[in-house]
Amino acid sequence: MVMSTFWDVKRRLTDAINSHDLDRVLECFSPDAVVVSPYGVAEGREQIAWMYEQLFTGFSDFTLTTWFEVTGTDIPMVAEWTSTGTHTGPFLLPDGNVLEGTGRRIAVRGTCASFVENGKITTHREYFDQLEMYTQLGMGLVAVDQVPPSDREELAPQPSH
Structure with a gap:
């Protein structure tokens, strides 16, 4: 049996993502792997x-x-x-709301760092500009003073103690 290299694992992950093959995606990760991305932290x-x-x-x-x-x-x-992709279906936003398909195309640049042990990814960290993506989806920033007063508290920075 030929041992796969770390890069083979990473490239298999890319192929599985591009095939939208969730089973193959998960095969690339160890059972207790951690993925850190602008979407949040996924453990396991x-x-x-x-x-x-x-x-x-x-x-x-x-x-x-x-x-x-x-x-x-x-x-x-x-x-x-x-x-790259076309926004055709519901997409969960950071605030918990769902953005229904807009038909808009995205093209977002990013980078990732992966750690592999025993032929599986144990930690995968990816970084991309969320504002770039959300702008392409037709969204933008809103100043806190433009948000209704009832919603401002959750947006305001919390004082450090």
């Missing part, structure tokens, strides 16, 4: 599955194109990518 395969389901439901043609890999190291494996 159940939460990781939920996160990818949201993405595949919201963007039926979601594709991840890796355009740079830092191949001089395996710990962590770092790649830069562009994700």
Whole structure:
């Protein structure tokens, strides 16, 4: 049996994501893996599955194109990518609301770092500009003073003690 390299695991994950094959996505992760992204923190395969389901439901043609890999190291494996897709279905927003399909296309650049042990990803961290994505979906920032007073408390920064 040929041992797969760390990069083989990472590339299998990209292929599984592009196929929207949730079972294959989860096979790339250890049972107690952690994914950290602008969407939040997912711990374990159940939460990781939920996160990818949201993405595949919201963007039926979601594709991840890796355009740079830092191949001089395996710990962590770092790649830069562009994700593209059409917003065709419901997509969960950071505030808990759902944005129904808009038909708008997104093209968002990002990067990720992955750690692999025993042929499975144990930690995967990805970073991308949420404002870039949400702007492409037709959303924008709202100044706190433009928010109705009843909603301001949850948006205001909390004093540190």
